[in-house]
Amino acid sequence: MDVLSDLLHRARARDAQIRQLIQRPPWSMTFADAPSLTVVATLGGHAAVRLDDDPQAPPVRLSAGDIALITGTSRYTIADAPDTPPQVVIRDGRKHVIDSGTGARQNLAPRTYGDGLPGSTTLLRGAYELRSDVGERLLDMLPPLAVVPAQPRTRAALDLLAAETAHEEPGQDAILNRLLDLVLVLALRAWCAAPQARPLSWYSALATPAVGEALRLLHEDPAHRWTVAELATRVGQSRATFAARFTSVVGEPPLTYLTGWRMTLAADLLRDTQETVAAVARAVGYEDAFAFSVAFKRGHGVSPSHWRRQARPGWRVSS
Template identity: 45%
Template sequence: MDTLADLLDGPRARGAFLLRMVMRPPWAVRVEDGAPLCVVIVRTGELWVTPQGGEPVRCGPGDVAVMRGPAPYVVSDAPGSPPQWIIHDEERCTTLFGAPPASSMTFGVRMWGNDPDGPTTLLVGTYLAQGAVERRLLAALPPLAVLPDWESPLPALLGDEIVRDAPGQPVVLDRLLDLILIAVLRAWFSRPGARPPGWFAAHGDPVVGPALRLLHDDPARPWTVAELAAAAGASRAALAKRFGDLVGEPPMSYLTGLRLAHAADLLRGGDQTLEAIARRVGYGSAFALSAAFKRERGVSPQEFRAGAYPEGWRDGSMNTEE
């Protein structure tokens, strides 16, 4: 499996928040929803994004902005425009004084703004749920990533679908948002001068790439470096060195992080027993998984399932998987 696809395949969008936003200057919105990731496509007009503690960045028509949470940020018509609305968690919007926005700001299916004929049109897709496998991807992103002049038919398709009210539409929009995110990140990591994370760059290596795909295809298998090397057509020493140089850690350490990330996603996403999860991710017993999980994550699987996260989990700064 492609490494990037695997990172996005587990914690996919589930009930994502999607909106077509139409604005006329002056306007500004402060986003404090704590969401792990938000994608904004500029269809017309311009957008300025100001990360917390950062400088304003302009986005024009065709540009895509990816904001990594949970730190707040401001989107506006111009740098320094004072926020008029605040987006809180649970998709709740208020004025600066805590009152709900005017009912006239909602003027269609998933359409919101201060003027339906405004010159600025944005397509907004927000991932509301944080998943463990996704955390490795979040850790590789800056608070704000802007892909300029993205040439793709997907924004037009999203623009058409986002305002439809058809059976199963939320699922359609979730999958479309996933597709857009994968395409945008692939283009962003591949742009000239980019510094993609090691696991992304290593995917194209003739030795390390096949080994990574094998690990992601079957993380539960009791892999050894020798088996991976044989499958990749290299010596054990050559694979170990190239893997460490490109990915930044030994193959077995990478496999441990991958297994624990999948275990965390299963803990969050269902009610399987710890024993069943252990078997699915390559541990011989619930006790072995629990010990490894507590050692690497700082909390037990039971505590994690109950919502206890170690410091740094939500913002991606805890980076044991890199």
């Protein structure tokens, strides 16, 4: 499994909420408790996205086929135009109407709302909750608001997702989640390839011969007792050449990268499982629980047991 696929899988980027709006202007929706990652696509018409908790950030306009990836904000507004007054606020999963005179918003089909009249904007929104340290690594790839212009590959995926959104058949949630994942991956690829993007060093390294293969090996089996010599042999380079190239491209030596990845995995295991600290240590490649605790505290600032108590208040399982 490649590194990006591994991050998406481990970040639990699934079970997303998908909704479609088909509404004539003017319309405006504010999301007051934004999820960690939102995918917004304008299929027809125009829209504008504003990050409400960053008054210095100007609204960004979306044309048909554009995709916006929204992260790192607690409140944002999507509207037909930047100057449309607030009409609806979504908070705690509930709709609060501010302006009741803005036209009907009815259920048109499963997961589809609006008036459905000629001249409407068609908008797709998918919301992910990524509550993990691995999820943070994924979100670090993006600015708070990244816009991917329309292109043939993303448009084809969006059209298929829109067509499936309005259906309600057996297995529909599985289809929708996978199609939204497809849109997300295509958008991430396109964003990282854009001139204005500054992708993380590990993402740039994926296309580098030997280094990308080494990253894949580390992610496939992080608990293995890797050495620089073994990695170099596996990718067909000398130890010195491989170590220098990896450090230059990724920004840190191979085993330093591996330690950071292991600690990320360990943090999620401590939060999400009932395994003891010793068992978590073994799961990420440490036979010595003390050595693991030292490494974890160096990376996270607290011991594994303290981390677990902070992440899971009331935790009582033995460490």
